[in-house]
Each structure stands twice: as C-alpha cells, then as structure tokens.
Amino acid sequence: MAYLSVIVLLPLAAVAVRSVDGGLGGFWRAVSSPEAQSALELTVVLSLIVVAINAVTGTLIAWVLVRDSFRGKGVVNAIIDLPFALPTIVAGLTLLALYGPRSPAGVDVSYARVGVGMALLFVTLPFVVRAVQPVLMELDRDMEDAAVSLGASGWQVFTRIVLPGILPAILSGVALAFARAIGEFGSVVLISGNLPFKTEVASVFIFGRIESDNIPAAAAVSIVLLAASLLLLAAIAGLSRWGRRHEL
Amino acid sequence: MSIELSGVRKSFGDFVAVDDVSLEVRDGSLTALLGPSGSGKSTLLRIIAGLEVPDSGRVVIAGADRTDTPARSRDVGFVFQHYAPFKHMTVRDNIAFGLKIRKVPRERIRERVGELLGLVHLEGYAGQYPSQLSGGQRQRMALARALAVEPRVLLLDEPFGALDATVRKELRAWLRRLHDDVHVTTIFVTHDQEEAMEIAEQIVVLNEGRIEQIGAPREVYEHPATEFVMGFVGPVTHIGGSMVRPHDVDIATTPVAGGTEALVERILHLGFEVRVELVTGDGLPVHAQLTRQECEELELREGQIVYIRPNRLLRAVA
Numbered sequence: 001m002a003y004l005s006v007i008v009l010l011p012l013a014a015v016a017v018r019s020v021d022g023g024l025g026g027f028w029r030a031v032s033s034p035e036a037q038s039a040l041e042l043t044v045v046l047s048l049i050v051v052a053i054n055a056v057t058g059t060l061i062a063w064v065l066v067r068d069s070f071r072g073k074g075v076v077n078a079i080i081d082l083p084f085a086l087p088t089i090v091a092g093l094t095l096l097a098l099y100g101p102r103s104p105a106g107v108d109v110s111y112a113r114v115g116v117g118m119a120l121l122f123v124t125l126p127f128v129v130r131a132v133q134p135v136l137m138e139l140d141r142d143m144e145d146a147a148v149s150l151g152a153s154g155w156q157v158f159t160r161i162v163l164p165g166i167l168p169a170i171l172s173g174v175a176l177a178f179a180r181a182i183g184e185f186g187s188v189v190l191i192s193g194n195l196p197f198k199t200e201v202a203s204v205f206i207f208g209r210i211e212s213d214n215i216p217a218a219a220a221v222s223i224v225l226l227a228a229s230l231l232l233l234a235a236i237a238g239l240s241r242w243g244r245r246h247e248l
Numbered sequence: 249m250s251i252e253l254s255g256v257r258k259s260f261g262d263f264v265a266v267d268d269v270s271l272e273v274r275d276g277s278l279t280a281l282l283g284p285s286g287s288g289k290s291t292l293l294r295i296i297a298g299l300e301v302p303d304s305g306r307v308v309i310a311g312a313d314r315t316d317t318p319a320r321s322r323d324v325g326f327v328f329q330h331y332a333p334f335k336h337m338t339v340r341d342n343i344a345f346g347l348k349i350r351k352v353p354r355e356r357i358r359e360r361v362g363e364l365l366g367l368v369h370l371e372g373y374a375g376q377y378p379s380q381l382s383g384g385q386r387q388r389m390a391l392a393r394a395l396a397v398e399p400r401v402l403l404l405d406e407p408f409g410a411l412d413a414t415v416r417k418e419l420r421a422w423l424r425r426l427h428d429d430v431h432v433t434t435i436f437v438t439h440d441q442e443e444a445m446e447i448a449e450q451i452v453v454l455n456e457g458r459i460e461q462i463g464a465p466r467e468v469y470e471h472p473a474t475e476f477v478m479g480f481v482g483p484v485t486h487i488g489g490s491m492v493r494p495h496d497v498d499i500a501t502t503p504v505a506g507g508t509e510a511l512v513e514r515i516l517h518l519g520f521e522v523r524v525e526l527v528t529g530d531g532l533p534v535h536a537q538l539t540r541q542e543c544e545e546l547e548l549r550e551g552q553i554v555y556i557r558p559n560r561l562l563r564a565v566a
Contacts, residue, residue, distance in 0.1 A: 142332035145299050146390075148319045149326040150346035150397060160345075164336040 012226065018219035030220035038197045039205035040224060046113065046201070047181035050120040055174050058128025059166070065129070066136045080130070083123050088186025095119055096190045111193030116201060119187040124177035131173030135166050168239050175236045179229050249310035249400040249433050250275045251296060256305030258291055265291040266302070267457035273435060273450070275310075278427050280444035281437045283454035284480070289437045292454070293403050296435065298322045310400055322401075325394030325432070329406040331386040333378035339365075339389050340374040346397035364392040367426070384415040395430065404436035408443065420447055441481045445469065453477050478562050485535050487528070492558040497536035499524065500555045501546060507555035510534060515543070515550055524548065526556065 020027050030036060065077055083091065095118060097103075100110040109115035139162065147157045185203040192199040194208070202225055209218035251273040258266040266288040273279050281289040294300040296307060298319030307315045314322055334342050343364050347357045365371050368388035378386055387407060394402060407423070408416040424447050427434055438444050444451050445465040453460040453468060453476075460480075461473035472478040478491055485494050488508055500507060510526040513533075522543040524536045534556060538546075548554070 140330070140332055140335075142328040142330060143334060145319075146326060146328060146332040146393070147334070147345065149297055149299065149322075149324055150393070151320050151349045152345075153320060156349060161334060 015219050015222050015226070018215055019223045021216040021219070026216055027220045027223075030214075030217035031224055033217070035196050035200070036205060036217065036221055039200050039202045040221065042113070042116075042200070043182050043202040043225075044228070046117055046120060047178050050117055050124060050181055051174050051178045053121060054124050054128050054177055055170055058125065058173060058177075059132050059170055062129045062132035062136055066133060080126050084126050088123060088184065089190070091122055092119060092187040092190040095122065095187065100191065110191050111195060111199060113199055115191040116188050116199055119191050120181045120184055123184055123187050124181050127177035127180065128170060128173035131169045131176070132166050135169040139165050168242065171239050172236050175232045175239070179232050182225055182228055251401060251433065251435070252306075252308040253292075253296070254306050254308070256292070256295060256302045256307065258288075258295060258300060258302050264457050266295065269305070269454075269457070269459055271452060271459065271462065273433060276431050276433055277449050278424075278447065279435045279450045279452060280448035281435060281452050281454060282439070282441060282444040282481070284439055286456075287454040288457040289439075289454045290405050293405050293435060293437050296401070297324045297326050297403050299326070323397070323399050325397065325399035325402045327387070327390050327394050327402070327404040327407050329409045331378070331383070331390045331410075333381075333386055333390060335378055337377075338374065339370060339376050339378070339381070342378065342389055343392045343396050345393060350397065360396060364396055367395070367429075368392040382415075383411050384419060387411065387419065391426075395432070399432065402432045402434045404434070406437055406439070409438070409440075416443075423447060445481075451481075453480060455480070472562060483537075484562070486532065487534055487556060487558050490558065491562045492560070493562065494523075494535050494537040496558055496560040497534070498557045498559045499536055499538065499546060499548070500557070501548075501552070502555065504555050504557055507557045510554055510556050512548055512550055512552045512554060515548055526554070528556075 019030075022030070031040075061080065065073065065080075086094075095115070096110060098105060099107050099115060099118065101108055109118060143161055143165075144157050147161045152160065183203055184201070185207070188201055189204055189207075192201065192204065194200045194204045196205075200208070202221055206218045206221050206225075209215070209221070251271075253269055253271045256266055256269045257264070269288075269292060281292060283289045291300060295302050296309075298307075298314070298317060302315070305315075306313055309322065309324075334345065337345070340361055343361045344357050347360060352360070361374070365374055368391055370385060370388060370392070373381065373385065373389075378389065381389065391404075391407075404423075408419050411419065420443060423436075436447070448465060450462065451465055451468050452462050455476050461468055461477045463471075463473075468477060468481050472481060475491070478484055483494050484491050485497065486492070487497070498504075503509075508528050510528045512524060513527055514525040516523040516525070517540070520540060522538045522540055524538060524543070526534045526536065528534060536556065546554075
C-alpha cells in the first residue's frame with residue numbers, strides 16, 4: 001500500500017494539487033483556453049478514430065492469426081508486438097523517415113493530422129490484436145458448427161455467435177488503446193510538428209506549457225487526461241465483469 | 249428420412265479417417281456408430297451433417313443426393329459431446345436460434361420453444377444462461393435446439409460422453425423414449441458398447457475407418473462378424489485357443505467330457521454377478537462370469553481345482 005502510494009497515488013495527488021494552484025477559476029481558464037481546448041479536442045477525436053480503425057483491423061488480424069495457417073505466421077505474430085517493444089521516439093523517427101518531407105514513398109504526412117493519426121495507429125495496433133487473440137483461440141468451434149447446422153450463413157455465424165463472444169475482448173482492447181492514444185507523446189512529437197490549433201496534441205501541449213514555465217496549465221490539462229484514463233479504467237472493469245458473467 | 253452412404257472416403261493428410269464406407273439407415277430408425285477413438289465414427293457423422301466434405305463417395309438423404317449441399321441447408325440436427333451451447337444466449341434464445349434464422353413468426357417461435365422446453369423437461373429454465381445449467385440440462389437444451397427446426401435427421405456425437413455415470417444412464421433411457429415419441433431418423437456416435445446396445449436398433453461397428461459389422465444389438469453380440477467386433481462389443485476370454493464370452497463358461501467340480509482343468513485363483517463378488525478368475529494347466533488365465541446362485545451351488549473356493557467348458561463358442565463368421 002505504501003509502495004502504491006509513493007509510486008502512483010502521491011504523484012497523481014501532486015498533479016491534482018498543482019492544477020488548482022490558481023484556484024478553480026485558474027484551472028478552468030487553463031483548460032478552456034482556445035489552444036488547450038483545440039489540443040484536447042484533437043487528441044480525443046483523433047484517438048477515437050484511430051481506435052475505431054484498430055478495432056476492426058485488429059480483430060481481422062487476430063482472426064487471421066488464429067484461424068488461418070500460412071507460411072511465416074510466427075514472424076507476423078512476432079511483428080505485431082513491435083510497436084510495444086519499440087521506443088516510441090524511435091517509432092516517431094521511423095514514421096518521419098518514411099512519410100516525412102523526404103519520404104522515399106513520396107508521401108508526406110508530416111505536420112498534418114493524418115501523420116499524427118498514423119503514429120497513433122502504429123503504437124495502438126497490438127492492443128486489440130492481443131486482447132482478441134486468446135479469446136478467439138478459446139472460442140468453442142462446435143458453437144459455430146452448431147449454428148451452421150441450424151441454418152446460419154457465414155455472416156450470421158459471425159455476427160450472432162462469434163462477435164458476441166469476442167466483443168468484450170475487443171472493447172477492452174479498444175479501451176487500452178484509447179488510454180494509450182490520448183497520452184501518446186514520443187511517436188507523435190516528431191511527425192506532428194506541434195502546430196498549435198492544427199497538430200498539437202494534449203501531451204505535447206503539456207510539454208510546451210512546462211517548457212514555458214506555466215506549470216498550473218500543464219497540470220490542469222494533465223488532470224483532464226487523467227480523468228479520461230480513469231473513466232476508461234472503470235469502463236474496462238465494467239466490461240470484463242459483464243463479459244465474465246456469460247462465460248462457463 | 250432414410251440415409252444412404254456409398255463409397256464415402258475422407259482423409260486428413262496421411263490419416264485415412266473414413267475408408268470406403270457404405271451404409272443404409274432406414275427412415276425413423278435409431279442407429280449407433282460404435283467404435284474406438286480414431287475409428288472414424290465422428291468424421292462419418294460430420295460428413296452426413298455436411299460439416300466435413302468427403303474426398304469421394306455420395307451422401308443421399310431421403311432419396312436426394314446431398315453430397316454437395318452445404319451443412320446449413322441439409323436440415324440436419326446436430327448434438328455435440330460438449331453441448332456447444334451459445335453461451336451468451338438464454339436457454340430460450342438457444343432453442344429459438346434455428347427458428348429465428350428461418351424467420352419463423354415470433355408468435356410461432358414462442359409456442360414452439362414452449363413445446364420443446366416441455367419435451368426436454370426444462371420448463372423453468374427458459375431465462376437462464378447455459379452456465380447456470382448442469383451438464384445433463386445443457387445437453388437436453390442442445391437437443392431441444394437441434395429438434396426445434398424439425399430436422400429430417402438427428403445426429404448425436406457422443407452425446408453423453410461428458411456426463412457422469414448416473415446422468416448418462418438417465419439420459420440414455422430418456423433418449424430412447426424421446427425417439428419413440430418424435431420418430432426422427434437418429435444416428436448417434438459412441439465408444440461405449442453398452443450404450444449402443446441399450447439405445448440402438450441397429451449398430452454399425454467401425455474400426456480404422458471401415459465398417460466391421462452392421463446388425464441388431466443381439467446379432468452383433470452373439471454373432472460377431474470379425475475378431476475385432478467380438479472383442480469390442482463384449483467381454484471375451486480364451487479357452488484352449490477359442491474365444492468365449494465369460495458368461496458362457498460352464499464350471500464343474502468333477503471332470504466332464506471336453507472340459508479343461510483349471511485352478512480357481514480369485515472369486516470376486518460383484519453384487520448379482522460373480523467373477524471367477526482361473527488359470528488353466530498351461531498357465532493361461534481365463535475368467536468366467538456366474539450368477540451368485542450358481543456360485544453358491546458349486547460351493548467354489550479359491551485354490552480349488554475345477555473343470556471348465558465353453559457352452560457356446562464365438563466364431564468370426566468371416
């Protein structure tokens with residue numbers, strides 16, 4: 001408990017205290033300043049889009065990895081974890097090299113929201129895949145055969161039998177990916193160019209405030225992100241409880 | 249509906265699961281596919297259901313060639329060993345699944361589900377989830393689910409294999425009665441000869457992907473076609489090189505014509521039945537099955553010398 005306090009609770013409390021250094025009015029002013037709002041909005045909206053895309057592609061990848069057999073499956077399976085293993089700043093550099101001003105592919109998404117989105121897609125890819133994969137493996141194949149013998153088409157089997165089985169896993173993967181996306185810094189900071197009102201995300205905004213010695217503003221925006229994370233944690237807990245109720 | 253298989257073959261890689269099987273099942277009959285694990289009985293059942301595609305051969309159901317009909321259009325009810333319940337649905341929704349897929353009117357679904365809940369004695373459980381049911385209840389739910397769509401054929405893959413002995417016995421008797429009521433052509437897979445004997449009208453004995461014998465339970469038991477069937481459908485003991493069922497061994501305390509001298513090693517009282525373990529003069533073990541009364545009349549003791557003689561020999565007809 002003491003350990004938990006020192007490592008987790010104390011720093012969080014410190015940030016919370018700092019955020020209201022200028023009183024609640026100061027907190028509100030910091031959070032509602034146009035630049036802060038723009039950064040928060042961009043972060044949340046972009047994260048939602050990115051997570052929605054990864055919910056679909058991540059489920060597809062998990063499906064292919066579990067149900068199909070092909071050459072090099074082990075390698076692909078290992079590559080999925082790369083965004084986890086790679087230091088995020090390295091990921092940012094890689095993306096900048098590939099899709100930056102001197103892109104060998106002729107695609108330049110640096111200093112654009114698309115670039116930020118791509119960075120977020122990259123770092124959050126494994127969450128849904130890794131959440132869905134084990135559940136899909138455990139899924140009772142007989143259930144699908146039973147549905148087929150009762151007259152269900154492939155699509156009906158997927159939507160009525162498979163999807164309800166893996167939905168809690170997809171959602172918990174999505175929640176984790178979202179939590180990661182709203183706080184992502186390293187991979188975004190290079191490619192975004194950090195243009196206020198355009199590509200500046202919340203984490204970079206916070207960094208900027210600290211650089212310019214406006215700690216209460218940084219802390220205030222941090223608290224908003226923190227609140228979003230906590231909300232998500234609660235959602236994850238709720239989801240997994242809901243999911244477990246229907247397990248055998 | 250009748251089922252006819254001709255020349256059905258299926259292999260998985262190098263393993264031949266079903267090897268040139270031809271079989272006829274009468275409309276409304278109750279047939280057991282009996283064999284050890286790996287004998288191809290489950291694969292054969294899945295081929296009839298359309299869940300596996302045979303490499304060659306034809307599957308004819310009710311006179312129509314269904315070999316190329318996908319499983320979803322075959323009108324076959326399938327029941328799995330591990331019940332395969334739809335875990336996220338209530339018992340009611342599980343049973344209604346096939347009807348909903350067929351877009352049966354809601355009112356009719358309600359009626360039909362009510363009927364089936366009665367048929368499988370799950371009236372009070374409509375709103376429960378499968379996880380709240382016992383194994384036997386889950387399997388009855390799975391049966392109701394399969395019967396809901398009024399299939400032409402009901403296929404059961406080791407339906408009682410995962411249940412404990414008491415429930416298994418109950419469900420066997422229940423399935424037998426159910427078949428008398430519903431009269432749908434039924435094939436079930438089992439590795440338990442007693443189960444096959446108890447439920448089926450016709451037994452198909454399979455071994456290594458091939459049919460060893462097809463016949464009524466009594467026929468298969470008393471006139472086994474091959475040595476494999478002999479050994480698989482009932483207990484066998486050897487006396488002087490010939491095979492005999494242990495209950496067909498006569499024991500006499502005085503020398504008899506054609507009798508073999510043997511030493512009583514152990515006498516095991518198994519309720520109504522007594523199992524006598526003997527060893528013949530050439531050191532070979534034999535066991536015999538007696539009723540308790542027979543045993544008492546003979547006044548058998550361990551260490552006694554007796555004379556044994558088969559009163560009916562088993563011979564492979566082939």
